[in-house]
Amino acid sequence: GAVVSQHPSWVICKSGTSVKIECRSLDFQATTMFWYRQFPKQSLMLMATSNEGSKATYEQGVEKDKFLINHASLTLSTLTVTSAHPEDSSFYICSTLMGGSYNEQFFGPGTRLTVL
């Protein structure tokens, strides 16, 4: 499967600051990446689909001006949480879509964000 890295693995920030999370596809060119958020004891919730060279597609209820996604290259997508608040504290996970018919997704290790 695909190898995906994320940086940082954890971050603690003050309320009102912005945090950037990087997602890299290490062994293949990913035209599509997904960003998920997972609160404790809950399932993965898709936030947005990131497409290389075009605007991200956000899920209903996700503020595109708060969660800025940039997919400028085939190996890198970034998620910036702007003006973070404590309720944004969560586990953010990206995934890449392996080419093929079955839509297998491979996940990065995740970034745990804590907003104080």
Add this chain to the structure above:
Amino acid sequence: QKEVEQNSGPLSVPEGAIASLNCTYSDRGSQSFFWYRQYSGKSPELIMFIYSNGDKEDGRFTAQLNKASQYVSLLIRDSQPSDSATYLCAVSNSGGYQKVTFGTGTKLQVIP
């Protein structure tokens, strides 16, 4: 009705037994079905995917799909304590769009 439903568990099985995890989905046109394993504090790891009715085996894992009943399951034979994790069922929606929908997961505990 949730799109992908799983029993949250925990499902407790003794070491060496067969663990059976179940999942139902609502979109009859769903094409692909996935099982992910997620250890606490970690991201999901793909275990298996299946797209045709019937069984698909990979080592100790067997995925079973019944599209008529909109039901997919995962069997883990010879369960080990290291199998203790949350298992997420995921379904790829119909229509060619590449999004998948995840269930809330079943927590499996394998008792030594």
